[in-house]
Amino acid sequence: MLDYMEVFNSYIMPATIETLDQMVDKFNAASGGAIRLTTQSYDGDFFQSSFFASLHTAQRRVDRYGTNSAVANTDLTQNKFVSVKVAGGFGPVLFEPSQLTWLQKPTAEGVAVISQNFAEAIMQDQLNSAIASLVAAIEAQTDATYNAATAVSPALGIDQRAINKSHAKFGDHSASIIAEVMTGSVFHKLIDQALVNENRLFVAGNVRVLDILGRPFVITDAPALYEERSPNNDYEKVLGLSDSAAIVSDGGDVITNIQTSNGKERIETTWQADYTFELGLKGYAWDMTNGGKSPTDAELATGSNWDLVATSIKHTAGVLAIGDATVE
Numbered sequence: 001m002l003d004y005m006e007v008f009n010s011y012i013m014p015a016t017i018e019t020l021d022q023m024v025d026k027f028n029a030a031s032g033g034a035i036r037l038t039t040q041s042y043d044g045d046f047f048q049s050s051f052f053a054s055l056h057t058a059q060r061r062v063d064r065y066g067t068n069s070a071v072a073n074t075d076l077t078q079n080k081f082v083s084v085k086v087a088g089g090f091g092p093v094l095f096e097p098s099q100l101t102w103l104q105k106p107t108a109e110g111v112a113v114i115s116q117n118f119a120e121a122i123m124q125d126q127l128n129s130a131i132a133s134l135v136a137a138i139e140a141q142t143d144a145t146y147n148a149a150t151a152v153s154p155a156l157g158i159d160q161r162a163i164n165k166s167h168a169k170f171g172d173h174s175a176s177i178i179a180e181v182m183t184g185s186v187f188h189k190l191i192d193q194a195l196v197n198e199n200r201l202f203v204a205g206n207v208r209v210l211d212i213l214g215r216p217f218v219i220t221d222a223p224a225l226y227e228e229r230s231p232n233n234d235y236e237k238v239l240g241l242s243d244s245a246a247i248v249s250d251g252g253d254v255i256t257n258i259q260t261s262n263g264k265e266r267i268e269t270t271w272q273a274d275y276t277f278e279l280g281l282k283g284y285a286w287d288m289t290n291g292g293k294s295p296t297d298a299e300l301a302t303g304s305n306w307d308l309v310a311t312s313i314k315h316t317a318g319v320l321a322i323g324d325a326t327v328e
Helices: 001-031 097-102 107-139 160-176 184-192
Strands: 035-038 046-050 077-093 145-147 177-182 200-204 205-213 215-219 233-244 248-250 255-261 268-281 282-287 306-308 317-323
Touching: 001 035, 001 177, 077 107, 097 268, 107 233, 107 248, 107 268, 107 317, 145 160, 160 177, 160 233, 160 317, 177 184, 184 215, 184 233, 200 317
Parallel strands: 035 248, 077 282, 145 317, 177 215
Antiparallel strands: 046 077, 077 268, 177 233, 200 205, 205 215, 233 317, 248 268, 255 268, 282 306
């Protein structure tokens, strides 16, 4: 039986990787590339890439008839984007080997069940982590956030005007916002406000990608899109994202282990997996000192762990609209 289960385990990993690649392709194509899930990876805890800072401030006016006085230098400088590697696990999943043989189920059926759930769990983890990091990083920048719950009195909820005002934070770059990310509750509020959509682009688990007014709307009840506050002014949040706002790179290092144990009336087997992925945000660098290595969910969702390194907010991941959840 142990030999049989080792054969079973050898099929788990290839099937999982293939399924995950297929989901990545569908999600990226449907969501317009605002949140990119990739299967590329890198070594180490962090990935750093340098870029030259903007030199536009070096432009100046010249007086041809004035005193030829000295002017201050503008230094050619570099900054860096920093991505961080995140670790996750799946299982252990407990089952009895005799279950399959007793029911005369083919090995492929068990492989499909575990692989599909594992692949969906990885994608959901990647997406939720990206959304939590985006919300944290963007909300920490007042120039990128519009809060309808505090901007006016009485407090307002999420509507088209609040989303539009968040887009205005990008000024003449607002057209670079290519996708919205929101919960199902907010989406249906917008439907009630006469935004109609019938074009469903992609479904995987409880993640849906829809198209409204020519712009993809990613509909998923990610925890970071709802903030519980007291006493009754909870927040709902909508992300407006630019191209490649978040890049999630699958580590490609799925490690699985299967273990069969004796000592009970029936033999039991557990299946467990470890995995990693890398996460980077456009215009922000992971703070390697404050955030550290192998971050937790709470650390990813802490705005001060994502340092703004772009010279203009218009060149970053996007904007955030916040509204009072109690307002329809």
